[in-house]
Amino acid sequence: MTLFCCDIDGTLLNSHRTLSERTVAAIRAVREAGHTFVLCSSRMPSSMAALDRLSGGTGVPLIAYNGGLVLRDDGSVATDEHIAAADARVAYDTCARLGLHGSFFAGDAWYAWGHDRWTQREINHTAVEPSAESAHDYAAPGRIEAEPPHKVMGMGDAHLVDELERVLAGREGLVTYRSKATYLEVASAECSKGAGVRSIAADLGIDLADTVFYGDNDNDLSAFAVVGTSVAVANAKPHVLEAASEVTAAHHADGVAAHLADWLARH
Numbered sequence: 001m002t003l004f005c006c007d008i009d010g011t012l013l014n015s016h017r018t019l020s021e022r023t024v025a026a027i028r029a030v031r032e033a034g035h036t037f038v039l040c041s042s043r044m045p046s047s048m049a050a051l052d053r054l055s056g057g058t059g060v061p062l063i064a065y066n067g068g069l070v071l072r073d074d075g076s077v078a079t080d081e082h083i084a085a086a087d088a089r090v091a092y093d094t095c096a097r098l099g100l101h102g103s104f105f106a107g108d109a110w111y112a113w114g115h116d117r118w119t120q121r122e123i124n125h126t127a128v129e130p131s132a133e134s135a136h137d138y139a140a141p142g143r144i145e146a147e148p149p150h151k152v153m154g155m156g157d158a159h160l161v162d163e164l165e166r167v168l169a170g171r172e173g174l175v176t177y178r179s180k181a182t183y184l185e186v187a188s189a190e191c192s193k194g195a196g197v198r199s200i201a202a203d204l205g206i207d208l209a210d211t212v213f214y215g216d217n218d219n220d221l222s223a224f225a226v227v228g229t230s231v232a233v234a235n236a237k238p239h240v241l242e243a244a245s246e247v248t249a250a251h252h253a254d255g256v257a258a259h260l261a262d263w264l265a266r267h
Contacts, residue, residue: 001035002267003204003211005063005197005223006256008041008051009125009179010216011233015252017125019054026257027055029264038200040193042066042151042177042185042219046108047126061203065105065150066177066219067196068187078199081191082106082148084173091152091186092139094167100156104135104149111138118155152186177219194222212263214248214256216240231259 006012014020019027027037037055039048040063049059061073070079083091088104095102101118104111112119112130119130138144154164158181165184169176175192177185193215201208209228213220216236224230224243232244233255241247249255 001204001206001210002263003197003201003206004030004035004037004214004260005040005200005211005227006037006214007193007216007220008039008043008048010235011214011220011251012039012051012256013251014254019051020254020257022254023257024055026254026260027057030260031056033264036061036204036206038062040067040196040213040223042179042187043126044105044108044110044128044151045069045071047128050127061200063193063196063200066185066187066191067193067199067222068150068191069107070196070199072200072203078203079191079196081188082150083152083186083188085145085148087168087171087174088144088149088152089139090171091154091164091168092135092144094164095135095154098156098160098163100154100160100164102135103130103153103155104138104144105151105153106138106147106149109147111135122153150187154184154186155182158182179217192222193219194224194226197223198226214259215244216251231256 030037038061045064048062052059060071060075063070068081072078101113110130113135161184165176168174173189175189211227212229213223213227214231216233230244231246232241234250248259
């Protein structure tokens with residue numbers, strides 16, 4: 001059995017931000033051949049599970065929040081790495097000071113700053129609605145401590161996001177990831193996609209040498225480093241392309257589907 005793990009945004013989705021018919025067919029074919037296909041993303045679990053079900057999956061196993069929350073194939077939690085409450089409060093306070101939108105994700109709950117254009121953009125991108133409680137409700141005394149987040153996203157003008165990144169990147173317990181100039185994703189330094197892939201492979205009893213990972217960006221490199229075959233889509237960042245053992249077509253050209261079909265034909 002081979003384990004296929006795949007990033008979502010920038011790697012798997014088409015120009016309509018969903019799975020193309022070709023991609024759905026390719027994933028189904030891999031599963032029907034007895035292999036395992038697992039999504040690995042910075043997204044929250046419910047958004048990932050909805051995409052997984054489009055291709056015949058059950059929604060688990062999955063690697064959410066860049067490895068911060070890993071769910072086994074029975075839905076149980078294998079990894080649960082939160083951002084420390086003190087770091088989350090610094091993120092909230094800095095977003096408030098700079099006038100940035102801050103979204104906080106804990107488990108399957110999304111606490112948005114407010115109903116602004118950033119919230120709407122995230123809804124459009126992920127097809128998930130935020131909690132009725134806002135980030136400000138979430139930041140109430142004792143709340144973050146009781147339910148620390150898996151991910152924080154800061155969104156706004158690029159120069160303000162620069163300042164947020166400067167503040168948070170200096171904190172030892174955090175890792176920051178700039179998905180675009182106006183977005184900053186923040187997670188615990190204890191998690192990575194690579195660690196998530198290791199966890200899933202061990203749980204399924206699949207050797208890492210028999211694991212394939214598809215990606216396009218910096219947060220995929222830790223997974224590239226642990227698998228037997230790392231595949232970059234053609235639209236990946238230059239240094240990600242260099243790190244990959246193989247390159248396939250771009251995400252909007254169904255590169256993952258093309259590679260899966262070719263792999264099945266060869267095996």
